[in-house]
Ligand SMILES: Nc1ncnc2c1ncn2[C@@H]1O[C@H](COP(=O)(O)OP(=O)(O)OP(=O)(O)O)[C@@H](O)[C@H]1O
């Protein structure tokens with residue numbers, strides 16, 4: 001059974017087809033108005049479109065193009081007068097699934113529709129099979145042999161099988177989106193869509209209409225009604241990226257949607273059922289945002305059923321070399337020459353560096369180095385200066401700049417204050433040294449203290 005959009009300029013023709021198709025159990029939306037049809041394509045997401053090829057104020061080919069932009073697996077059947085069979089054949093060449101020459105019989109119509117819907121199912125199945133075979137978003141393309149990443153992948157494998165909402169946490173560039181896609185591809189929803197939404201990219205009202213959709217006239221510029229992504233992703237997964245940036249007002253609306261499993265479009269009155277799994281990601285500390293009143297605690301518990309924390313690259317023993325190798329394979333062919341591999345000194349430098357931008361930074365560094373390398377091996381001189389000069393003389397700046405949390409109340413105020421100041425000093429020094437890559441003069445200048453004092457502080461805290 002499918003949802004079918006019918007477009008023809010003859011009302012009798014429409015009514016006949018609609019009746020025939022409804023009898024075989026299909027849901028038919030019929031219209032003579034091409035603008036209306038476009039709106040239906042966007043808001044009702046039909047499985048199949050049947051359109052007249054020649055209409056006084058529309059072109060069937062153009063309608064087909066619109067139908068395919070939104071969903072390439074949506075078949076289109078062209079209706080055509082006998083005299084224009086040649087153009088119908090051309091339409092099939094241009095991507096129509098089939099054509100029916102008027103007048104056609106009931107059986108011809110139902111048969112064409114059944115075939116088209118069967119083809120659609122096949123296409124969707126194939127698309128998923130292909131993705132799985134190539135491991136496009138499976139585990140094959142997640143590289144890493146370290147214990148910490150293996151543990152994450154094991155968790156992803158288990159979490160994917162469930163229907164629970166997942167929150168992926170990690171610094172920028174640690175692979176949060178990659179993991180979200182792997183969850184989807186390995187879940188029972190793999191046949192459905194994976195719909196990413198960047199909550200940081202849009203202003204509140206736009207984000208709202210992206211997520212929930214809107215009815216025509218809901219606001220200035222809403223010339224047609226439109227389904228929201230939560231609706232479009234039916235049967236699939238919605239990836240809410242940078243969820244920490246979602247405005248509080250919208251958080252309330254999202255919470256309601258998750259709890260009630262239905263939504264109302266902006267400006268709409270009808271409740272629409274949704275069927276999505278939510279995977280969210282953030283590099284923010286949501287618990288802090290909750291304490292600051294910038295994130296709803298009740299929403300947090302809804303999206304954070306299973307939490308997958310991604311370790312920063314510097315904490316993945318051995319993975320830098322593995323990833324670098326894989327990225328080199330990707331970029332090794334540079335015109336005439338092919339890079340054979342790494343000079344060991346280059347690998348050593350890469351392993352020493354602290355990778356604040358994580359895997360994405362490594363990826364970009366290797367891409368650039370491959371483009372610039374002259375020899376057969378990628379050497380240390382092909383790496384950027386800040387990586388060559390990096391000295392891991394102090395602890396990694398995982399909490400760079402962040403103040404330590406206050407010591408417990410078991411101390412006297414004086415002791416607590418002293419200890420806190422000590423901790424703060426150590427963290428501050430490490431962070432600022434790190435920013436200036438171990439250059440004491442520069443770090444001291446930036447900190448606004450003279451070199452001698454700076455050295456004294458370093459000695460006190462035994463920071464090299
Ligand atoms: N384990 C990995 N193996 C291979 N490639 C990876 C891995 N982790 C990340 N990448 C690659 O690094 C880049 C960044 O990954 P991704 O976009 O998933 O990170 P992110 O955590 O979403 O980053 P941001 O917070 O900046 O959005 C992508 O090109 C991704 O393919």
Ligand SMILES: [Mg+2]
Nearest residue numbers: 173176177241
């Ligand atoms: Mg991302």
